Amino acid sequence: VAVAKVKTSIYLLKPGIKHPEECVGPKKDVSRYETGDGGIVFYRQSVERTPQWLTSFFPGLAELDELKTTSASAIYVLPVDTEDGIRRFALSFGYGRTLLDDSCYVERFGLKTLLNIIEDGSIRKITRTTIAGNALKTAEQLPKRSPIGDFGIDIERDLLNGVTAALPEDSPLSGNASGSDALSVGVPSDLKLLPDLLKTIYGCYTSDGYKAKFPWVDNIAAVKSRATVEKLNELAVNKITEHSPDVWMAVPDIVEWEHIAGFKIPGLQELCQDIVIDDFLASLANPLEEFDQLKSKKIAAISSDNGEAIASWPASRCLYGEMESEGMKYCINGGRWYQVEKNFAERIETAYQNCEVLGLSFPECKEGMREGDYNAALAASDKERYALMDAKNIPYGGGQSRIELCDVLSEDGRFIHIKKYSGSAVLSHLFNQGYVSTMLVKSDAAFRDKASKLLSEANPSFASALGPESVKEVVFGIITKDNVDRPRLPFFSKVTLDAVRSNLLAMGAKVSVKAIHLSKG
Template sequence: MSSKTNKINFYLIKDHLGVDDIFKDPIADLSVIEVREGYSLYYNSKIVIPAPWVTDFFNTEFKEDIGDREHHVFNSASSQAVLIREVTINGDSHLFAICFGTGHHMLKKDAYEQRFGLLSVLNVVDENSLRRIDKHDISGTPKFTAEQLSKKGGQMDFGLDFELDILLGVTGTLDKRLRREKYKHKLFGTTLSGKSNLSINAKFNIENVDRLLKAAYVASQMKRYENKGFDWIDKIELIKKKTTQFDELQAELDRRLTNDQDQSKVWLAVPELVDWQNIQSFYFNNDQDNQFGDVSLTELQEVIGQPLSVDLLKSTQVHALHSVGERDAYVWSAYQCLYAEIELNGSSYILINSEWYKLKNDFVGDTNAKYQNILDNYPSDITFKPYVEAHKDENGYNSSMTADIPDALCMDAKNISHGGKYSKIEFCDIFDVTNKKLIHIKKYSGSSVLSHLFAQGLVSAQLLLDDSEFRTKVEEKIKSPDVGGDYEFDDEIRGFEIVYGIIKKPETPEIELPFFSKVNLNNIFSRVHNMRGYKVSIAFIDNESPKKKDMREDD
């Protein structure tokens, strides 16, 4: 073993690729040092440039005379190098790329195995020895997050949602004092971090690095992570950009955008949670003469007047015009607003907020079966009136619907301040006092709106069940002049029903939820069923308002 501890950061190259296929630049343009036979170190010569912060902040350049030439005092430089090593493991050859400096930027993103490091760490470390996770939450508005523990723990300590989170990376530790981990500690060191790459600090150098590469490869091929409770990570996989798979999906998306018959599962929706009361209308690019009540591919195509494509959507802006003035409340690219569900080469994929995901077939089947079970067995018994143009918005509909339910209270927009992470809570939109139904209603407009709807019902129910202070605040809100009711909760919450009402889009007899809205809904129903005191149901509300193109005609 090396006497010095080195940071080793390496990737497993895909089996079908050779050295000529893995670099972004042509291999002939790279410098190379043959360190020894079978060890080729490719690098970009170090480029020294003036540090950009000098002119950005000081509006000048600091120079000094060295010999007969003037030189910048402050410079930036970067070193990029990748050691390529081919190793034979169980009779098969495998190629590894060991990166130094910013060498990983030299590699093509589709040249290496995407989960090599992640699986290596999960298979090597104890499931309760995790220190950090990197995840992608794909419910509603997708977001990337990293969470770190002050001491080692298990996946439950990170609050992972096994259906809505994609595990991208993990950091774990090994304890050399434990007999079962002593040998692994000699190989991998104390701390291992894995994503696409595996990064460790251990006593390896060029003399013995083959041993590390072989051990890491073997670790990445194991299935121990399944028995450690991480089998859920195989349900969904992020497709990285600048890969062949990503390019194929973009090409198929282009084909479907240009074929009207294939647009049933390609649609536009706002890509984030918005305050609909602040939105007057939507328009595309700078064309305020054509305004719409919502975003859709049909209206977009009418305005653009040419066949749609991925590149066109990326260059097209969607504006949400503010309700109180000639300014925008929100602006996105049309591609950000694009959602798609695609079957390609026998697999299911979904596009959410510019990201592609591959879905495992059993995950798709299980999700659809659970969703159909909800539709078949948990429909609301409330007779919801259709949404019509006269309602104008959700508040108008909720007020009208409340009047049709005996002894009901309209709680729409009657927010309750409750501090902490919840801040302002909407108890429900309509409270059916007699039948103890908490009705939550939203107009359908993509997964982010549905995510908010489902979360609103769950959070309210949890607080009502567990927090006496929140119950008191609800009682006070009900008695306030703007509600004008009178209700007191029993000490024990029981017999209540959470009702989710989704208002369809105009001229849409049936509604097909986005795949991850189905996942989210299944998750919510399961959690509510496990809460004492509650039932849960769902309703899809007809929308008989006209599908308007020009909102200004109403003025």
């Protein structure tokens, strides 16, 4: 006789959780029920409520019992004898997830388990976060079972958050399942069958078989453990107070520098020309001791047009850095922590060190100069050699799409793109701009014609119109206060540059980076 199945979300509790009560924390409204098999059900009493839409639109029906709603919440915690000893699982029913403490369960347990079970061609849906940019979150679903390659995931720049897939016929589970932190799947409604099933699921979790099919999954993982985040936050505070180069601050979003007079940090009288740690430390009434001091202080970008704040961020959002803890490499990117797989981190760093540094001399950027001012100064430093193309946008593809060829173009085919040092979202945008511009010059005659007309207006001495082979080298210039030749970049900007550089080299264009020193006056 077939046993009925119930859909539930299965969490694996961390080994440090020795008592079931630890996973729900000190919630006063949670009751418990012992099932007699070593398991405990934690539940919150359901309360009838009148839906808000009912009182707003149909107040005359608000007292009807048949239109009341309830939300049942329960967590079933069960110890299971596994190959690694006793491990506890938490099965969530209804809104039971809200009872579970975030720090008590193993992150990505469900994702790893499901990837070990499924075949690549059985995926129905994925959720992902593009880390090497502005942390764009995307959910993608295809109408039929598909391999991971049919989705728009970039295996070097995307964090795989979750997968929904059809389970194979020989699997201990059946139907469709979803894996993220939890494994969401149908389980038998007979409690006696659960221990053996959970033991089998644990065996799937501990396997490394997924690495043969999805070897890139562990490259990047968001740190969700509250205890780990707190430890890393404390380490970041120590690095900041030690003035370590491992942690720094930057503008976290893409901004129009031409319209920014400076940045207002509460506690300082004068506007700052950039967001840097020394200014932040000087603004504090008391020495930096806790990460909450970064969260509580807002930094505002001030408009040069009217003196109003046009954007603001907690200081923690402006924090970037790379550090190691207990042998693992972590990055803080826009205030969020990520764990980076060691071999992946080493490969990205090696690739960046192999990127050529432009040997040409560029003028310094004087403090207070806007990007547009600097681009004009660079072009003016050799009028026969350079053409100023900054802000000369070219309409492309209909609608409002406008593409900038580059900031400065040299007569010998160097397409120079320049940006003030900022967070990874901004720099990743810069690198992608260089890629799109080069791709259009290489492939689109109409784009080349429009760009050639602008070029002849910018510098009539340039000999000929642009052709597919005009892009000899793409140069990314980073304006930075660091007195270095190779710019220091956030880790995820290096990831983006690695992908962009590979594509540009495949198109026959050299790629180089250049640190442009920001002088103090």
